[in-house]
Amino acid sequence: MSVIVYLENWEGKFKKNTFEAAQYAAKTAAMMGTEAIGVTFGDLQDDASQLGKYGLSKVVNLKGGDFTEFNNYKLAAALKDVAAQNGGDTYIVSGTFNGKAVAPVLAVMTEAGLITNVTELPSSVAPLSVKRSVFSSKGFVSYSTDAANKIVVFIPNAVGVEEGEGSAEVIEGSVSIGDVPQTSVTETDRVKGKIPLPEAERVVSGGRGMKGPENWGMLEELADLLDAGTACSKPVSDMGWRPHTEHVGQTGIAINPDLYIAVGISGAIQHLAGVSNSKVIVVINSDAEAPFFKAADYGVVGDAFDVIPKLTAAVKKFKA
Numbered sequence: 631m632s633v634i635v636y637l638e639n640w641e642g643k644f645k646k647n648t649f650e651a652a653q654y655a656a657k658t659a660a661m662m663g664t665e666a667i668g669v670t671f672g673d674l675q676d677d678a679s680q681l682g683k684y685g686l687s688k689v690v691n692l693k694g695g696d697f698t699e700f701n702n703y704k705l706a707a708a709l710k711d712v713a714a715q716n717g718g719d720t721y722i723v724s725g726t727f728n729g730k731a732v733a734p735v736l737a738v739m740t741e742a743g744l745i746t747n748v749t750e751l752p753s754s755v756a757p758l759s760v761k762r763s764v765f766s767s768k769g770f771v772s773y774s775t776d777a778a779n780k781i782v783v784f785i786p787n788a789v790g791v792e793e794g795e796g797s798a799e800v801i802e803g804s805v806s807i808g809d810v811p812q813t814s815v816t817e818t819d820r821v822k823g824k825i826p827l828p829e830a831e832r833v834v835s836g837g838r839g840m841k842g843p844e845n846w847g848m849l850e851e852l853a854d855l856l857d858a859g860t861a862c863s864k865p866v867s868d869m870g871w872r873p874h875t876e877h878v879g880q881t882g883i884a885i886n887p888d889l890y891i892a893v894g895i896s897g898a899i900q901h902l903a904g905v906s907n908s909k910v911i912v913v914i915n916s917d918a919e920a921p922f923f924k925a926a927d928y929g930v931v932g933d934a935f936d937v938i939p940k941l942t943a944a945v946k947k948f949k950a
């Protein structure tokens with residue numbers, strides 16, 4: 631029995647998601663009285679031994695032609711084989727775009743109990759019990775599985791990460807992946823010079839209340855000061871005021887930042903579906919009856935064009 635964790639890297643570099651997955655796996659393994667083994671793919675630029683700071687004692691790096699391009703079937707087959715080599719029966723995956731593509735395939739290959747949208751560390755490991763969000767994060771349910779193989783997919787940034795001490799042993803592994811379907815990346819549209827929304831710890835978001843694209847400069851300035859990503863409601867991207875990559879909600883990206891500042895957004899249920907996992911929500915809206923205030927931790931009733939410059943000035947003063 632051991633815990634296998636998919637350690638995603640982006641062009642050889644690890645991000646906070648990777649560390650969070652490593653720590654989730656290490657803590658789960660500790661509860662089970664076993665070890666967690668990380669698996670990462672392709673040539674690395676970062677030193678994988680640093681994953682020891684998040685509790686891993688061993689990282690298997692798989693290289694070669696099979697792993698130069700993203701293919702969820704090959705990755706799943708490789709994870710399964712690493713598990714077979716190490717007696718692994720529990721898999722931890724961060725719910726990133728790639729993680730969400732790998733986990734269901736892995737579940738079919740290993741006939742595993744798959745639990746997605748997990749928001750906390752397991753409450754018990756025999757049977758494995760975890761809390762997950764349901765109905766677009768309007769509720770939570772505790773799930774248990776006593777399946778022989780188990781896969782936990784947690785929502786990125788839901789459990790957080792703390793750096794500790796330690797160094798992991800990094801070994802170059804080899805696996806047999808067999809004959810699997812071929813999937814390939816046909817096009818990559820890279821958002822340059824911005825904090826990608828799925829990994830942003832802070833997000834400044836604008837809605838139709840911003841009146842027009844020409845007014846986004848003030849939100850971008852505030853976002854820059856806060857090291858935040860920028861997001862928007864669906865109508866804003868539908869009207870072409872902002873790119874679709876910024877659209878959050880039920881039909882857009884689901885995000886989970888530490889801080890979400892919503893400016894001139896009414897708080898429709900479809901918008902909340904993508905942002906209500908945010909740890910702190912600040913709503914700025916001129917209408918005191920706007921539904922978003924019910925979901926807010928802090929609310930400012932006021933005109934965005936009045937409030938945002940004052941907030942920006944206050945942040946500048948604070949930072950100075």
Ligand SMILES: Cc1cc2nc3c(=O)[nH]c(=O)nc-3n(C[C@H](O)[C@H](O)[C@H](O)COP(=O)(O)OP(=O)(O)OC[C@H]3O[C@@H](n4cnc5c(N)ncnc54)[C@H](O)[C@@H]3O)c2cc1C
Nearest residue numbers: 837838839863864879880881894895896900901916917934
């Ligand atoms: C199937 C389906 C899926 C959908 N998916 C999504 C989704 O993924 N994401 C999403 O966002 N929406 C989604 N929607 C649309 C959603 O229902 C709402 O229509 C949308 O979120 C409203 O966007 P908004 O809040 O920007 O605009 P509005 O509803 O027009 O709200 C504008 C807000 O700005 C405030 N305001 C106006 N002027 C100012 C000012 N000067 N200062 C401060 N506040 C001001 C107003 O009081 C108002 O609350 C979906 C709808 C459907 C039917």
